[in-house]
Amino acid sequence: MVRVIAFFVGLGFAGVLLISLFIGIADTISAPVEATAEEEFHKHPKHLALASDGPLGKFDEQQLQRGFQVYKEVCAACHGLSLVAIRDLHALGYEEAELKAIANQWAIEVPSVNPDTGEAATRKAIPSDRFPSPYANETAARAANNNALPPDLSLIAKAREGGAAYTYSLLTGYRNPEPELLKKFPAAKPGAGLYYNPYFANLNLAMPPPLTSEGQVTYADGTRATVAQMSKDVAAFLVWTAEPKLENRHRAGIAVVIFLLFATVLGYLAYQNIWREAKRKVAPVGVLDPANQAKVRRAKAKSGIAG
């Protein structure tokens, strides 16, 4: 009985699927799906190699400091870093005094309460504060940015397909729309306040090109601040903000894998030892029997057949 019911249930599901399949094929033939501008012109991120890549990757402190400088002088005007505390920059090699100075000189102040009147006020940041957000709230952010919301950058390297390579590609990817694109998809022309960038999912984004000319930032370590260099540095910095414990993780990983390899080899030897007496013993028979193989070899040698 179970099998009879099952038989019909199975054929029922399969039948409905076949109907779906045929109607789907008919629809596709009668009205082929046309490729969208995004499908044809959206580009995968460029290749980007960073010191933090790979299982042994470590951050390049100098690069992170340069990236932080780009963030501070360019990105921070619109993008928050709300999950990172100023004190965390210690990991980039800044000393306590430098951290205090960074906090004290931060352009945006921290919301607080006037201790005398209880009214809303602001105060200077201190190292234990998280980076103050550039806008009081989402409405303020949208009002200042043509109704677009600049995303918080703390986790951006993990929140986008492609990670740091995506950040780097986006920052260096602004250009005029390809003529073929405009010919084929006139609607893909960037609207008012939008900028064409093939690395962005819908090709047009509201962020104006933030890094436009060499020397926009003057690096303290004398590195030439080309657009590509600044983009790369800030992408590296954002890997750190998204995954500040990356170096600890890599270090711990190496130690754990070495330990587990050692333990597993010992475990395997113990297993071999315990099973020595109980292991099945397979006597080779037929052509695999060494005695028979020797006979074959002898016969071959005698009759002069190679191999």
Place this chain on the structure above:
Amino acid sequence: MSFSWAKPYEPKSAFGQWIDERLPLPRLVYGAIGGGYPVPRNLNYFWNFGVLAGVFLTIQIVTGIVLAMHFYASVDGAFNSVEHIMRDVNAGWLLRYAHANGASFFFIVTYIHIFRGLFYGSHKAPRELVWMLGLVIYLLMMATAFMGYVLPWGQMSYWGAQVITGFFSAFPVVGEPIRIWLLGGYTPDQAALTRFFSLHYLLPFVIAAVVVLHIWSLHIPGSSNPTGVDVKEERDTLPFHPFYTAKDGWFAGLVLILFALVLYFAPNMLGHPDNYIPANPLATPAHIAPEWYFLPFYAILKAFTVDFILPAKLWGVLAMFASILLLFFLPWLDKSPVRSGNYRPLFKRFFWILVADVLVLGWAGGSTATPIVVAVSQIATAYYFVHFLVILPLIARYETTLALPNSISESVLHGEQMESAPIGSAPRAPATSTAAE
């Protein structure tokens, strides 16, 4: 235990004796996973995955309990509390990555465990209840994993919750009220998050309890084995400890190395970038996809595209539930008396087609729904149902099976005269092969 030669527990000390007379817990453990449980001696490495599932359940419970100490189940605070764990809690990144990837590994070993059962006929009499309790564990795992994925309250958490609870609204009349009742509101919000956290903490302990039943029911007939032939005599078996504890032990080390490689060097490989964006009820992600371990079911859900008598969505939801529920009937669908696929040439071919089919479904579930992907998922879904509901019963009826070995020990010893039995119970085999010309 059922076999007469199972070694009884003998307390080794006066204290052990004292305990045994009052609370025979050591006796229970000895009989369950110690020297008192005789196991077929011919198990291959596919039999290691049950223990491995237990290992990963333990990892999930231990890491989960500590994570819960730092997690804050609120729509405003959940996302940031997870980041607080990642940044400020001592080894918090390790706990969270171990928990997130531990879930994936739990599913990997469980899927291998399930497919091992399918191939070797472990669901067949007298182990039907072992199989069904295993399926209950699997369903509980799915519920737990889904609710756990909602907790960080990222974009995929939120929209995954929206889509999955939306399944219920496919049912006419009662569907929408059930969905609202489950969520505690019209959309996922604080009420849903709080109850998901509560249940996510509860269910693993329910799983642990069902695992006890699963093992208990297994120990009545004893473990199955690659030949599918019943245990007949003592030399067919070895005591679980030390033989299988040693085998499970080193193999667990091997799997933990793989786990460590993912956990320490590619911890986000199996996740979705969108879940690092805080949940936003006003912005739907471009592609909503569940975690990888649900992708085959997601493909089944999306395969139904035509309103044929019932709405397409309802067909999809019914098929998705049916795809798991039909497994409960498997022991009665496949009535072939031969358990092991090794002795069933026709079944073996279809088994591998099924494995490929499920992988194709997983691929289709994770791909953008182009016409080709939809067509492939429709064919693969149809095969899935036809395989279990039509092909298996027919094979069982018409297949000519191969000759089974007379006993496990015969299949292991390959005609060798000297038995190399458990230590101490038989004379040593000669050191060298004595195959004569």
